[in-house]
Amino acid sequence: MKDFGYDISNYTAIDPIFGTMDDFDSLIRGIHDRGMKLVMDFVPNHSSDEHEWFNKSVNQEDPYTDYYVWNDGVIDSNGTRHPPNNWVSEFRGSAWEWNEGRQQYYYHEFLKEQPDLNYRSEELRKEMENVLTFWLEKGVDGFRMDALMYLLEVEDVTLDEPVDPDSGTDDPDDPDSLVHIYTTNQPGTFQVLHSWRQLIDQYDEKMLMAEVYSDVNDVMRYYGNDTYPLADFPFNFFLIENLLNRTDVTGYALKDIVDLWMDNMPAGKWPNWVLGNHDNGRIASRLGEDLVDALNMFDLLLPGTPVTYYGEELGMENTFVSWEETVDPEGCRWGPEHYQEHSRDPERTPMQWDSTSMAGFTTFNSTWLPVNPNYLEVNAARQESAEVSHLKIYNALAKLRQEEVFVKGVIAFPVITKEIFSFTRSLAHGDMYLVVLNTAEEEVEINLHHHSNFPLPDTATVVLRSLHDDSPETEIGSELSLDDVAMVEGGGLVLQLP
Template identity: 35%
Template sequence: MAFIDPYVADDKATAADPDWWRGAVIYQIYPRSYQDSNGDGIGDLSGIIHRLPHVASLGVDAIWISPFFTSPMLDFGYDVSNYRDVDPMFGSLGDFDALVSRAHELGIKVMIDLVLSHTSDQHPWFQESRSSRDNPKADWYVWADAKPDGTPPNNWLSIFGGSAWEWDGQRMQYYMHNFLTQQPDLNFHNADVRRELLDVTRFWLDRGVDGFRLDTVNFYYCDEKLRDNPALRPEEVNDKTAPSVNPYNFQDHLYDKSRPENLEFLKAFRAVLDEYGAATSVGEVGDGQRGSEIQAAYTSGGDKIHMAYDFDLLSNTFPTGTHVAQVMETAEKGASDSWPCWAYSNHDVVRHTSRWNLSPEAHRVYTALLLSLRGTACLYQGEELGLTEAYVPFEDLQDPYGKRFWPKFKGRDGCRTPIPWNSDRINGGFSDGHPWLPVAMEHVAQAADTQDASDGSMLNFYRDMISFRKGHPALLKGEFKVFEARDDYISFERRHGNVRLFCAFNLSDEPCGVTLPEGTWTIEHDAPFTAAETVADGDTKLPAWQALFATA
C-alpha cells in the first residue's frame, strides 16, 4: 500500500485563489530558533523542512519566514548584505527551493520577510555609495551634510537609541539609520533604488514564494527637506513602537517615516505581485500615533499591499474587551475595503502569555478571540505550545537592542529562544550542539511531542480552534459588528451571506450572563470550549474563561 501523507492538502482549487490570504492563518517562523539540522546551534532551512509536518498539522494556510538572506547578523538577518542569496548558516538557495517545494506539497504557502527600508553597511551598494559623492550609487542612501557646528542634520532618533545619523569620515557626511548604525537607510526618492528593490521582489517570486511580510513598511521614505520632528505632549507619549525607556517615543514622527510618497511605491510593488496571480503581502506598520490610519491607507483600494498590522494588540496594553472593541472600531472606520492582520506575539515583543500574565485558560480564550476577529491572523512559533517569555541572563544576551537598554528593557531574546520539540532530548530536541540562545528549561515540559499526545493540550487546542475557524466562512471573510463590550467580556457578530455567527468571550474567572441578538440561535457545540447552558429566550450563561459561538 502506498504511503499517504495525512498532511497533504487535497483541495488543489485553493492554490490558485487570489483571495486566499483574506482570513488566512499565517505562522511565523524565526529560523535561527526553529530547528537546527547540522549541530551548529543555529536553526536552518533544512530544519524548517523537517518540522513542516508540525506546521501542517496546525491547519495554517501559510508560513512567514523571518530573514535568512546573507548578512553579518548584527541584527540577526534584518541587516541584509545580499538580497538574492541565503546566508550559509541557514543553507543554500537549493535548500530554500526544497523548502518551498515541500511546503507546497503539504498545502502550505510560503511568505518571506523582505527588509527593504535599509541594508547592512556591508552591502556592496552602501560600500559604493560611501566611497564618494559622485559615484553611480552616491544617492542610493540618505546622506546629508553636518550642521555648521558639526552636529547631525536634524533631531531624528534611532529606534535602537541615540541619533538616527552616523558620521562617515570617508564621505564626510552623515547617513541616516533608523535602527543600528550598521543599518543605513535606502533613499526611496531615487528611482534606481525603487527599480532594484522591485527586481529583488521578482527574484523571489520567480523562485515560487507566495508573498512577503514587509518589515517596517512605513519607514521607506523620509522627508526630502529633512525637517525636524516635533515633540509630543507628555500625555501623547506611548510605547507602541519602542520600549518606554527609549526617548524615540517623545517625538511625533512626521518626517522620518510614514511619508505620503510611500503610497505610490506600494502601488508599484502591488503591480509586481499582481503579475504573479495569487501572491500576497502583509506590512508591519510601526507608528505610535497613526498606526491604524496608516494600516487602512496602505491596504485600501485594492492597489497597494493586501494587509497590514500595527502594534495595538502587540503592545503592553492589556486587551480587555473594551480595548479590543476600540481597536476593532478604529480599524473598521479606517476604510471599508482595507484588511487588517492581527497578532499577539512575534519576534520583536515579549510573548503575550507573559506580557499579559495569562493563565492557560485565559491563553485559550484569547486565542479564540484572535481567531474570530475580522482580518488575517498571525501566530508566532511556540505560542501554540503556550510558551512564556524566557529569561536570558545578560551574559547570554545576543540582541543589541537589549544590550543598549538593559536592565529596564531586556531586549527581544526572551521571545526568540529555541523551540522545544522533544521532552527527552538534549536542548529539547532543537540542536545537538550549543544553542545560540539557551533553551528555557521550563519550556521543555511543554515540548511538542508531549503535547501532541495529550488531547487537552494547548497544541491540540490551537489545532481545534484553527479547524473551527476554517469551517466557518463568517470567521474568514465575514462582516464584523460589536454587540457588547466591557472590560471582562466582549461579544460580536460575524455575518457572511445569509449566515450570522455570534461570538462571545468571557475574559474573567467568574461566570457571566450572555444576551444574544434577536433571532433563533443554535450553539456551535463543535467549538473547542465547554458548552454553555442551553439558550433560553436569548440568554445563556458562560463559564469562566470560555467562549460561545452560535449561528442563526
C-alpha cells in the first residue's frame, strides 16, 4: 500500500484490508446475478518490493534472478558508483535504486518500492499469463491494463534519454525534462499485449482496455489490427489532456478532440470517451458544475464506450485535503508548499452514497481520505429520490444510449461555433436525435436551423435538459423551435427530431 494497491505483493490474493477471496467470489456472483460485468485493474509493469519474486531475485534464485531489471551501474574516475543512465521516475528522481543485498541497481518507473518487472524473461511472461488465467477462471470479464506503455524498456539500459528542450523545466529530477524514447512504447510491449489478447480470446466475451498516455499515433497502435489484435481500445485521454479548465471548453475544442480520435482510429475499431479519472480533477471542479450534465450527454451519446469515473454521475467535486491528510505519494514528494499542485487526493475522496455518517461509505469513524463536506447535499440517495438530479439525467442517458439509433446510428455535426457543440445520431430510415451543448459561461441564443450545415427541421421535441435549465421553453416533452434556441450557460439539450 505504498501506492494504494499499485504495488502488488501477491497477484493471486486479496489484500486483507479489502476482505477475503470468499468476499471476492461473492462480489463477482452478485455482479453477474445483476446482469453486470466486472473488469479488473491489472498492474503488469511492476510489483511491490515485498513480493516473493523480488526477494528471490535479490538473492539470485533461479528462475527469479531476471524477473526484474538489474544493472551494475557505472563507476566514475573517482571510483564512485552511479546509476547506469539518466532515466527519471514518474514520481521524480532517479529511476534506479541500489540494492545492498544483490549489489546492483534495479529499475523502477514509479516508486522505489515498485520495481519494474522484466518482460524479456520468458519465465516472467509465463508467470503473468498464469495470473491472467487465474482471474479469468474466477469469472472476471476483462482487464484494465495499467501503465501499459512502460511495460518494456530498451534492451541496452546504459543509454541516456535525450533532454527535452521544450519541456519548460531544467530540473533533472522532473520526468518531463526527458524525451522517453527508451522507456515507453517499445516494440516488445505490443508483442506481450498480443500474447495476452490471444490468451483472453480463449474465453467468451472478455474485454481488454489499455491505459496509455501518449501522442495519438502511439495510442492508436494499442488497438492493433485484424491480423494482430491488441486491446479492445486504449483509453481516450485527450479530453482530459486538452480540457484542463473552463476556458479550454469550446465548441471548436470538443469537435477537434472528437475528430482527433475518429480520424486516427483504425478502420473497424470502436471509440471511447473519458472525461475524468483518478489522476485528474473532477469535472465540476475542473470545468464547472454547470457543465456536468452537458458533458455527460456528450460522453454517453457519442458513438463508442463512455467511461465514467465514480461520482461524476452525481457532480461530485474535488475535496480540500490538508498537507497532514495527504497520502498520495505524488503529492507527498513535492512537500507542503507544492503538494496541492501535484496531489491526486482531492479527486479520490470517498463515494458519497447518502447523508449518514461518512456519507455511507463506511460504518467506521474515519475514512482513508476526508469526505467532502458537501455530501449532505451531493449524494446518491438524495439524487435518486429527487424529481430531477444529475443522477436522474445520467440514468436517462444510460437508458437512451441503448436505443438502436445510438448503437448503430451515424453521427454528423450540424452546428459548431465557439460556444456551441452539436451532433446528430440518425438511422437511414428511423429516429434522429440532436444533442446541443453550450460551452459558454453565459446564455447563448442561436438559430440552429439557420446555422446548420445540413437541413434540420423547424422544430424538435425536448427529451432531456441540464439540471439548472428551468426555462419553460425547454421543458421535457415540449416542442422547441430550432430557429430560436436559448441555451443556458453550460447547458445541454437532447432533442428528438421529427
